Amino acid sequence: MAVTVYIPTPFRRATNNKDRLQSAATTVGGLLDELEGAYTGLRGLVRGEGGQLHHHVNVYVNNEAIEALQGLATPLKDGDEVAIIPALAGGGW
Amino acid sequence: MILSPDELEAIRRQAIEEYPHESCGVIVTRGAERRLVRCKNAQNELHAKDSVRHPRDARTAYYIDPADLLRIGRLEAEGFAVAVIYHSHVDAGAYFSETDKRQALLGGEPGYPAATYVVTSVLGGRPEAVAAFRWSSERRDFVPVDLETAGGATEASPRDSKRLWDRAAAVMPGGVNSPVRAFRGVGGEPFFVARGAGARLWDVDGREYIDFLGSWGPLILGHAPAPVVAAIAEAAARGTSYGAPTPLEVEMAEALTAAYPSMELVRLVSSGTEAAMSAIRVARGATGRALLVKFDGCYHGHADSLLVKAGSGGATFSIPDSAGVPAPLAGLTLTAPFNDLEAVQELFRARGSEIAAVIVEPVAGNMGVVPPQPGFLEGLRATTRERGAVLIFDEVITGFRVAYGGAQERYGVSPDLTCLGKIIGGGLPVGAYGGSRALMGQVAPLGPVYQAGTLSGNPLAVAAGLATLRRLDRSSYATLEARSAELERGLRLGASRAGVPLTVNRVGSMLTAFFCDTPVTDYASAKRSDTKRYARYFHAMRERGVCLAPSQFEAAFVSLAHTEQDIATAARAAAESLASL
Numbered sequence: 077m078a079v080t081v082y083i084p085t086p087f088r089r090a091t092n093n094k095d096r097l098q099s100a101a102t103t104v105g106g107l108l109d110e111l112e113g114a115y116t117g118l119r120g121l122v123r124g125e126g127g128q129l130h131h132h133v134n135v136y137v138n139n140e141a142i143e144a145l146q147g148l149a150t151p152l153k154d155g156d157e158v159a160i161i162p163a164l165a166g167g168g169w
Numbered sequence: 170m171i172l173s174p175d176e177l178e179a180i181r182r183q184a185i186e187e188y189p190h191e192s193c194g195v196i197v198t199r200g201a202e203r204r205l206v207r208c209k210n211a212q213n214e215l216h217a218k219d220s221v222r223h224p225r226d227a228r229t230a231y232y233i234d235p236a237d238l239l240r241i242g243r244l245e246a247e248g249f250a251v252a253v254i255y256h257s258h259v260d261a262g263a264y265f266s267e268t269d270k271r272q273a274l275l276g277g278e279p280g281y282p283a284a285t286y287v288v289t290s291v292l293g294g295r296p297e298a299v300a301a302f303r304w305s306s307e308r309r310d311f312v313p314v315d316l317e318t319a320g321g322a323t324e325a326s327p328r329d330s331k332r333l334w335d336r337a338a339a340v341m342p343g344g345v346n347s348p349v350r351a352f353r354g355v356g357g358e359p360f361f362v363a364r365g366a367g368a369r370l371w372d373v374d375g376r377e378y379i380d381f382l383g384s385w386g387p388l389i390l391g392h393a394p395a396p397v398v399a400a401i402a403e404a405a406a407r408g409t410s411y412g413a414p415t416p417l418e419v420e421m422a423e424a425l426t427a428a429y430p431s432m433e434l435v436r437l438v439s440s441g442t443e444a445a446m447s448a449i450r451v452a453r454g455a456t457g458r459a460l461l462v463k464f465d466g467c468y469h470g471h472a473d474s475l476l477v478k479a480g481s482g483g484a485t486f487s488i489p490d491s492a493g494v495p496a497p498l499a500g501l502t503l504t505a506p507f508n509d510l511e512a513v514q515e516l517f518r519a520r521g522s523e524i525a526a527v528i529v530e531p532v533a534g535n536m537g538v539v540p541p542q543p544g545f546l547e548g549l550r551a552t553t554r555e556r557g558a559v560l561i562f563d564e565v566i567t568g569f570r571v572a573y574g575g576a577q578e579r580y581g582v583s584p585d586l587t588c589l590g591k592i593i594g595g596g597l598p599v600g601a602y603g604g605s606r607a608l609m610g611q612v613a614p615l616g617p618v619y620q621a622g623t624l625s626g627n628p629l630a631v632a633a634g635l636a637t638l639r640r641l642d643r644s645s646y647a648t649l650e651a652r653s654a655e656l657e658r659g660l661r662l663g664a665s666r667a668g669v670p671l672t673v674n675r676v677g678s679m680l681t682a683f684f685c686d687t688p689v690t691d692y693a694s695a696k697r698s699d700t701k702r703y704a705r706y707f708h709a710m711r712e713r714g715v716c717l718a719p720s721q722f723e724a725a726f727v728s729l730a731h732t733e734q735d736i737a738t739a740a741r742a743a744a745e746s747l748a749s750l
């Protein structure tokens with residue numbers, strides 16, 4: 077079984093510029109562990125020290141935010157598409 | 170091409186439609202194909218939903234809705250690249266803010282290193298300038314790029330400061346609300362300020378400055394110190410003015426009288442000008458005499474009687490007297506050179522029985538910084554006491570600046586009346602005057618000297634002032650002394666290396682570098698400065714990101730927000746600037 081992970085521009089510097097990765101992980105948390113193991117540059121970019129997602133990073137499974145699913149425990153199955161997307165934010169201050 | 174004309178138009182229209190919220194979106198490209206993705210600003214709802222995961226990073230900010238982010242992600246997956254990320258600034262200039270920078274960096278690297286950030290400014294619902302910024306890997310910072318020279322499609326869009334200056338000049342005398350701000354003393358056009366934080370100031374064009382103007386003295390903690398901002402916000406939420414007594418006024422009066430033992434009673438007013446004007450009225454009322462003695466180049470605000478041989482703006486413009494001050498009134502003001510005790514004694518010998526008061530900046534700040542020579546303040550104290558005149562220290566600048574207890578603490582000379590302002594308002598409009606119970610007992614409603622004010626003791630101003638004073642202690646002044654001495658050292662070193670004659674006068678955290686090679690002890694010696702050279706120096710410093718007063722005859726103020734690094738950067742800029750003259 078395999079899920080496809082979409083890596084957007086801001087994180088590609090950590091994935092040798094690959095924009096899609098494959099994984100056999102069965103949960104989102106497990107997937108992130110695996111990616112951070114394989115691409116150490118991702119450590120700190122997606123999750124903080126405590127293992128929680130940074131507030132400015134959203135993870136989607138099949139276009140649905142994991143916040144609305146089961147968070148990092150969200151299960152993954154063959155053919156799922158995962159996207160890890162950092163926020164675009166700023167402001168005049 | 171950064172933006173097509175249609176894209177620019179769409180971005181500006183969106184910015185106006187969404188005012189007073191910030192608008193946002195991106196432009197993605199794939200080959201020659203371009204798509205503008207107008208996005209939803211989800212800042213408020215995300216913050217309301219989960220303030221921990223989505224903190225409010227800025228007062229008015231944007232946070233592209235996650236649904237849009239996913240849409241952009243899908244476009245990227247289809248081969249589009251994010252070329253432009255745009256947002257608007259509400260009632261602020263088109264600059265790349267600290268918040269923008271922080272959010273654009275992920276782990277210290279830009280998330281979209283090849284994208285252009287476009288910022289549109291919307292002032293009062295009207296579209297203003299559009300500016301573009303790109304990551305510079307050499308400078309490791311976002312730098313402005315020109316929309317036109319980069320092939321953008323905008324018609325010439327002057328800098329925001331230039332546009333504002335034209336609008337200002339059409340509706341305000343000289344475009345300003347206080348004359349020296351108009352840059353007449355140094356030439357050129359002033360910049361318009363977008364915001365300040367700590368020791369730094371940003372103009373509406375996005376340029377950053379280390380600020381030594383410090384709003385002309387009040388900002389001893391730097392710009393927007395958190396405790397002061399919080400105190401103002403808390404006070405404002407309870408109402409901005411009542412015209413009735415408040416507890417904080419009492420606290421402020423207690424704090425002032427404790428710090429200035431010469432003040433047994435104190436009255437709060439709304440500006441230093443008002444404080445000096447009122448103090449003179451008290452002196453005249455108490456003595457029944459009419460004449461004042463002031464010093465050439467000392468500035469005590471713009472009350473009629475005090476616009477005689479005044480420094481500050483007057484020093485630059487060479488107008489010792491203002492039009493509109495009747496000659497008979499100006500005739501009641503006698504002047505003497507600063508630091509010239511003999512001249513004062515001469516005035517007393519001639520007209521002593523008519524002199525109500527001697528008013529002095531114990532450390533002159535408005536002809537540039539000129540310290541009192543040993544014996545000068547003591548001599549004024551003895552002469553006025555002997556002749557029954559009132560000695561007034563105008564400590565609007567020096568109060569809580571050269572020591573917590575002002576110049577009177579630093580030099581150990583007690584005046585009869587003291588004027589305060591600037592620092593005691595924490596950046597809001599405040600003045601105060603006070604003195605002995607006998608003198609201040611003359612003030613209404615206790616006595617016959619009338620003085621009043623709708624906004625006197627204003628709750629916001631008093632809250633800001635108290636929050637400022639609470640942050641000051643003995644160690645603050647040791648820090649200020651060390652930083653300022655370092656700046657002075659840097660200036661002297663830079664000048665000697667550049668071979669530029671420079672006389673640096675400093676008292677604590679206020680200093681002036683006079684462009685002359687002789688000691689500056691009074692107005693006449695200050696006026697020997699080469700003001701044209703100062704003007705070149707001012708602009709050279711400005712180009713290097715250091716903001717000074719736009720006149721030779723002013724002080725530079727070091728605040729507690731200036732770090733050792735800031736001082737080193739400013740000293741380096743000064744050395745370069747001096748070498749370039």
